[in-house]
Amino acid sequence: MAISDTGPLVQTTPLVTFLQRVQLEAHRSYPNEKTPDPKFYIDLSLKLPHHLSTVEAAFNDLTSGSRDLPVPVKKLEKFVHEYFDDAKDLVPHEPEDFVTDPFEFLLNVENDQVREWAREVHSLWKTLCYRVSDSVRESPDRHTLLPLPEPVIIPGSRFKEVYYWDSYWVIKGLMTSKMFTTAKGIVTNLMSLVETYGYALNGARAYYTNRSQPPLLSSMVYEIYNVTKDEELVRKAIPVLLKEYEFWNSGKHKVVIRDASGNDHMLSRYYAMWNMPRPESYVFDQESASAFSSTLQKQRFLRDIATAAETGCDFSTRWMRDPPNFATMATTSVVPVDLNVFLLKMELDIAFMMGICGDKNGSERFVKASEARKKAFEAVFWNEKAGQWLDYWLSSDGDEPETWKAENQNTNVFASNFAPIWISSFNSDENLVKKVVKALKNSGLIAPAGILTSLKNSGQQWDYPNGWAPQQEIIVTGLARTGVKEAKEIAEEIARRWIRSSYSVYKTSGSIHEKLNVAEFGEYGGGGEYKPQTGFGWSNGVILAFLEEFGWHSDLFIKH
Numbered sequence: 417m418a419i420s421d422t423g424p425l426v427q428t429t430p431l432v433t434f435l436q437r438v439q440l441e442a443h444r445s446y447p448n449e450k451t452p453d454p455k456f457y458i459d460l461s462l463k464l465p466h467h468l469s470t471v472e473a474a475f476n477d478l479t480s481g482s483r484d485l486p487v488p489v490k491k492l493e494k495f496v497h498e499y500f501d502d503a504k505d506l507v508p509h510e511p512e513d514f515v516t517d518p519f520e521f522l523l524n525v526e527n528d529q530v531r532e533w534a535r536e537v538h539s540l541w542k543t544l545c546y547r548v549s550d551s552v553r554e555s556p557d558r559h560t561l562l563p564l565p566e567p568v569i570i571p572g573s574r575f576k577e578v579y580y581w582d583s584y585w586v587i588k589g590l591m592t593s594k595m596f597t598t599a600k601g602i603v604t605n606l607m608s609l610v611e612t613y614g615y616a617l618n619g620a621r622a623y624y625t626n627r628s629q630p631p632l633l634s635s636m637v638y639e640i641y642n643v644t645k646d647e648e649l650v651r652k653a654i655p656v657l658l659k660e661y662e663f664w665n666s667g668k669h670k671v672v673i674r675d676a677s678g679n680d681h682m683l684s685r686y687y688a689m690w691n692m693p694r695p696e697s698y699v700f701d702q703e704s705a706s707a708f709s710s711t712l713q714k715q716r717f718l719r720d721i722a723t724a725a726e727t728g729c730d731f732s733t734r735w736m737r738d739p740p741n742f743a744t745m746a747t748t749s750v751v752p753v754d755l756n757v758f759l760l761k762m763e764l765d766i767a768f769m770m771g772i773c774g775d776k777n778g779s780e781r782f783v784k785a786s787e788a789r790k791k792a793f794e795a796v797f798w799n800e801k802a803g804q805w806l807d808y809w810l811s812s813d814g815d816e817p818e819t820w821k822a823e824n825q826n827t828n829v830f831a832s833n834f835a836p837i838w839i840s841s842f843n844s845d846e847n848l849v850k851k852v853v854k855a856l857k858n859s860g861l862i863a864p865a866g867i868l869t870s871l872k873n874s875g876q877q878w879d880y881p882n883g884w885a886p887q888q889e890i891i892v893t894g895l896a897r898t899g900v901k902e903a904k905e906i907a908e909e910i911a912r913r914w915i916r917s918s919y920s921v922y923k924t925s926g927s928i929h930e931k932l933n934v935a936e937f938g939e940y941g942g943g944g945e946y947k948p949q950t951g952f953g954w955s956n957g958v959i960l961a962f963l964e965e966f967g968w969h970s971d972l973f974i975k976h
């Protein structure tokens with residue numbers, strides 16, 4: 417009998433399993449250059465009055481003669497059209513708190529051109545706001561979309577569902593747009609997922625139940641509370657955050673690294689509860705896994721792929737033992753700097769929220785937890801020579817404590833190495849900030865349109881020449897809020913570059929992009945045909961948040 421991987425698994429639904437078959441058949445049917453996005457098939461819903469069993473029977477008939485030859489495209493399209501609905505499970509929704517010109521909107525942005533564009537970006541929330549259709553609530557088995565109680569803001573483009581970490585930057589932008597009800601609704605939706613599953617899902621689809629995404633729920637609650645002072649929200653959030661905290665600090669997510677003096681440091685890693693091809697990319701993952709011969713190797717590789725999706729950075733050389741060789745993906749063997757930043761932030765946020773609710777003991781417990789994690793940052797991640805925090809490669813499977821070794825720090829430069837500067841535990845230390853600013857300036861990461869994700873050109877989405885997308889916002893905000901002049905200056909300069917390029921791409925291609933080609937972006941770059949203006953959730957959010965943070969009054973769109 418073949419030896420199998422025994423790690424945790426979360427089963428998916430019968431509909432997802434069936435739609436994978438349809439996706440695979442479509443991949444066989446279409447001539448290569450026309451193959452539709454595999455995600456299209458996994459997002460389909462069953463049309464009324466058909467039931468899964470009858471549709472499966474019809475599909476079996478359709479494919480029965482096609483063991484060697486694929487189903488002709490026309491026949492497959494007819495089948496899809498007859499039995500499925502596409503993109504009807506979300507219904508456009510006018511956000512109730514949207515006003516064209518919000519009261520006190522970007523008061524510190526004095527430049528007319530900038531204000532006019534900001535209003536346009538603000539109005540794009542309307543194109544990204546939906547509610548889940550009644551049919552999803554009434555017959556969840558017909559859909560891969562999951563029911564959520566409140567309206568949603570989606571990223572847009574091919575992503576027609578809520579995403580966990582994207583929602584943080586969406587909320588930052590909604591705060592600028594004064595759309596507090598919509599922001600609270602997003603948090604309520606994510607909290608409902610944690611209540612149901614024990615963690616916030618990667619996204620609100622049945623095929624995302626086997627993993628989470630970077631844990632930023634506490635930061636979302638914190639941002640909303642900071643503006644609205646809504647104590648009720650905080651009270652509701654605390655038990656949910658405690659549940660989420662437990663998820664990230666137990667089982668396979670928890671690792672212990674022992675330092676040279678014998679002190680144990682508890683940290684966390686990403687670890688998906690899945691070891692098969694991701695349903696939304698089944699055809700691709702199956703092909704990548706075909707490089708391995710044994711079942712165990714395939715399953716481990718596929719878990720590392722699904723785990724990379726849990727990191728939010730799918731894919732990057734950051735997760736490869738031998739970059740850029742994709743077959744060496746080993747995400748579960750990395751103890752990542754940024755994940756632990758998010759968890760340290762969660763500890764500080766929970767301590768703060770418990771303080772608001774008068775739970776002094778609880779608050780002290782979480783302050784202590786944050787202090788312990790801060791020590792772990794010093795012992796495991798910090799590299800004095802590099803002036804940044806480095807990811808750590810595990811030597812074993814991470815189930816037992818292992819002893820720290822200098823050579824296990826990943827000395828490659830990634831934007832995430834600078835993420836700790838986001839939080840007060842680190843950015844309150846002026847000497848440390850100066851070292852980190854120097855390292856960031858010399859890192860090669862600061863590019864014409866913002867901060868690069870990495871310096872390696874691997875062809876992957878989360879590598880050179882792309883930027884650390886909106887995630888750079890946390891580095892910029894952290895630097896901007898220190899008392900160190902050169903930190904503030906570099907923060908403003910990075911934000912200016914990001915805004916100027918986003919503006920340029922928007923004006924020339926017609927959309928706000930989820931990511932920019934940060935390295936090769938020219939002064940006015942962009943290009944492409946003029947299309948109706950479209951938003952992209954998290955980038956929309958960062959544009960508005962940067963404008964709020966820096967309150968520019970000069971012309972941003974001229975090179976300074």
Ligand SMILES: OC[C@H]1O[C@H](O[C@H]2O[C@H](CO)[C@@H](O)[C@H](O)[C@H]2O)[C@H](O)[C@@H](O)[C@@H]1O
Pocket residue numbers: 455571575579580581582618619694696697725726728729730731930
């Ligand atoms: O369909 C493939 C993958 O798509 C998602 O990842 C990317 O888009 C997300 C939405 O903007 C974003 O949160 C993520 O950082 C991107 O890499 C999805 O999250 C993956 O799980 C999925 O496999």
